[in-house]
Amino acid sequence: MDSTRRTFLTSAGAAAAQNVAHGQDHEHEHQVVPSDPALRVKALESLLVEKGLVDRAALDLLVDRFEHKVGPRNGARVVARAWVDPAYKQRLLIDAPSAIAELGYTGGQGEHMLVVENGPKVHNLVVCTLCSCYPWAVLGLPPVWYKSAAYRSRAVIEPRGVLREFGTQLDEDVEVHVWDSTAELRYIVLPERPADTEGLNEEQLAALVTRDAMVGVSKVVPPGAKA
């Protein structure tokens, strides 16, 4: 991973430099260079390392964590375990960080988490109205829409409208609970287990669970059904 990333960034820098030089006498573009942020990251990283302020190995560990170790698959495994193991589910609802740590997922903005359970008459929706607080340990980094001003405000003002736009239709008698995440407490939705999944094992169940269902904008659909 490290070398791939380094190679990419090194060649990106070279390509950009070449393109700038080339662009002086040409109007057209020969190749797509990496985005500004990628180049800025490279420049910043080089400077910080050069000045001895950060250790390259530490940076690589951090990148590796977010590329390979955290993400919504972790949360999906937690949900599937809760579906098949009632005692685990109880522990999860009472003390989410401990129950989630049982599966090996800790740290990374996951120190204080609360799991909120969907049911036939209750649907939970998670937002961070202030910024983008999110349970990284189980869901990875938040999607762009989660951080958008529109989602952050509308999830609170008109949650049913937001849910409809995500394709989630709720009956009128279903209560919608909106949970506002903070840096101190982050929420995860425990979606309802879909019908006709009695024959599936834990791993197959986990494969059905989506990030959006754990944020609460979607439901988990049975296998074979169109989301």
Ligand code: FE
């Ligand atoms: Fe936030």
